[in-house]
Amino acid sequence: MRTEHRCWVYGDNVNTDVIFPGRYTYTLREPREIAAHALEDLDPDFAPNVRPGDVIVAGANWGCGSSREQAVTALKFAGVALIIASSFARIYFRNCINQGLLPIIIPGLNTQLRTGDTLVWDREAGTISTQGGVYPIPPLPPSVQAILDAGGLLPMLQRRFRQGEP
């Protein structure tokens, strides 16, 4: 399947405090409430204008700082289909996998695109294409890919604990 996606382009070292501010971390728990504050302190245009299927294309160290998983949930429930970055902070990378949101490492792609540009995700070929080129999606270790394939860590655990239930 080949799908076209509109890009939101950001730079290096975007931290989880600006993706989902700490002041909301113990009071908001509903995904839609969380999504309404996505990227609030970095790009106030994002939350009101993001559309389902949009993708993030960022620089190095996306998601550094606090471990808060809502920094992934906020984007997922805002409709973001993929996050592409030059590199990811490690807890953010894990949180993406666990939320079933594919994190893709393509160094420097953010410097070739502007917010509003489109790219094509080819699932079968395992590539991302832009006007500038075709980029392979780096493979994940099988045990990690299995979490994504299950739709995230929670569905994987549900399968394990609810086995045998009607």
Next chain:
Amino acid sequence: MAGRTFAEKALARAAGVPDARAGDILDVTPDLMLSHDNSAAISQIFRETGAAQVVYPERIAITLDHAVPAPTTRHAQNHAEIREWVRQQGIAHLFEVGRGICHQVIAEEGLILPGETVLGADSHTTHAGWLGAFGAGVGRTEMAALWATGQLWMRVPDAIRITLSGRLARGVTAKDVALHILAALGPTAALYRSVEFAGDGLAGLSLDERPVLPNMMAEAGAKNAYLPPDDAVFAYLEPRRTRDYTPLYPDPDAEYVADYRFDLDSLAPQVALPEQPDHVRPVTDVIGQPVQQAFIGTCTNGRLDDLRAAAQILRGQRVRCRLIVIPASAEVMLAAAREGILDTLISAGAAIGTPGCGPCMGNHMGIPAPGEVTISTGSRNFRGRMGTPDAPVYLASPYVVAASAIWGTITDPREVLA
């Protein structure tokens, strides 16, 4: 055969396998699973998994620290849910409002020991490396998985070595060392890596200072960070521990992907400028910058030596800007009271808060107004960190923050100490 790093040894131990190399993926069973005010959200995920009972209730520690005492009804409901969950599940270690910050409390309680592994639903779990333990942060869903299964996958990280030599001058602390290292490494040099400290410079750092190093390596991307435990650490743990432990040390021929050396002798006090912890300058470059609020506390710098440093600066002085002091734990607060430190700080005009994280991540107890500048002993100064996006935060040591509070402008503490 090349030797093994600390991370290779610690994760092999936690996975119950004889050997591990960087790049291996292991299923790890941690000695301690740590969470805090986020435990209500984690328990909600746990219930959604369909699991009935946590596997290792005796290995779970929950500390109410991020917004304590509860500032709003919603925060109070969050705490109430956590207490009920702990009761239902028979979780062994709940630390109530006022006991202190999770990373400080688990050390004081002897719940994490050299060579052991702690996974925490908090990015500063790297902190535990000051005891020679492997500490790494995980997400909320992963903590729910740990509660439910007792296991989590970990990739054994590559390691970098940081060798410290020499001795710090008066008025210069491990915080200045950490900021200086962050400036040199930048925000990604330690990404996915174990940061393993070495060198004779470590012995000169007090036990209260040492945690600053592994704590702040999170800001360089570290998965974990490690200080080799010495006799001072063993003596600290002896009256606190309830089990035996075996310290782990990297082999002399362990393979490191990068090696850094820093000399402590000539280091000056450092300040991180807004909005990145690695945007660091010597304090002399920012002297005179006005501040409206000074904050001393957090897991990074809320220990007894930090409060002693502040008292040394503030004795007989009067602050010209708001000064908020929040001890990292009840143990620290009690010791500070007994030493007369709280007397000195309150007499100088400080407001003292309940042990906990305070305003560090913008929950309560010292949120700046838009346009106000804060100088803090915390570890993060990202935009919006303390509650509002247009309130810049500078990071520094307790000496620098206390000296700056006297004048309401960033001040070199060496001038006050002279």
